[in-house]
Amino acid sequence: RPRSHTVTTTSSSFTANLSASSSTLAYDREFLRTLPGLLMVTEIVLGLLVWTLIAGTEYFLYPAFGWVMFVAVFYWVLTVFFLIIYMTMTYTRIPQVPWTTVGLCFNGSAFILYLIAAIVDASSVTKELDSHNYNSWAASSFFAFVVTSCYAGNTYFSFVSWRSRTLQ
Numbered sequence: 815r816p817r818s819h820t821v822t823t824t825s826s827s828f829t830a831n832l833s834a835s836s837s838t839l840a841y842d843r844e845f846l847r848t849l850p851g852l853l854m855v856t857e858i859v860l861g862l863l864v865w866t867l868i869a870g871t872e873y874f875l876y877p878a879f880g881w882v883m884f885v886a887v888f889y890w891v892l893t894v895f896f897l898i899i900y901m902t903m904t905y906t907r908i909p910q911v912p913w914t915t916v917g918l919c920f921n922g923s924a925f926i927l928y929l930i931a932a933i934v935d936a937s938s939v940t941k942e943l944d945s946h947n948y949n950s951w952a953a954s955s956f957f958a959f960v961v962t963s964c965y966a967g968n969t970y971f972s973f974v975s976w977r978s979r980t981l982q
Contacts, residue, residue, distance in 0.1 A: 840902065840903040840906070841901060841902060841903070842901055842902075842903050845900050845901055846901075849971065850967075850968055850971045850972075851900070853964045853967050853968045853971075854896070854900070856961075856964050857889075857890075857893050857961055857964045857968070858890065858893050860957050860961045860964070861886055861889060861890040861893065862890060863953075863957045864882070864954050864958050864961060865883055865886035865887050865890060865954075867950045867951070868882060868886070868935075868950065868954045869883065870950055871946075871947035871950050871951065872947060873947075876938060878934050878935070879935070879938060879951070881931060881934055882931045882932075882935045882938075882954070882958065885930075885931035886928075886931065886958070889924045889927070889928060889965075892920065892924075893924075896917075896920065914972070914976040914979045917972040917975065917976070918973055918975075918976045920972075921965055921968040921969040921971075921972045922969050922972070922973075924965040924968075925966050925968075925969045928958065928961055928962040928965055929962045931958060932955065932958035932959045932961075932962050935954055935955040935958050938951070939951040939952050
């Protein structure tokens, strides 16, 4: 017994969908003028300094600097990602995500892990270890503590924002 198959095709206009979705993209210029926005840009710039100062040395010979590199690069990438989310106001198009809680967890974990990495970085810097890389490692240690204080500030602002949302 022969079977008949029915094939249904549909077509859509990709360009029409693309132009409709791209017209809704927003750009929040005012975010960079807020204290959390300025702290985030500072975290990106100084975090870049932390990991490039270490990456320019023979850090792979010392496991402690590997940990610092992991923390610095990991949170640098995530901070750039969150800056893009805040600048494009993507968080307004994804209301299912509790952005205040996500921001608090991100900034809190960045503060804690960067503090540990900064302490590890500072305690690992000695002239006897490798005098050739001493200045780079010492500078990265200083900037790691500055970035840690920036994440502490953003953790405070995230907590205030989260607290005001939970009280409503």
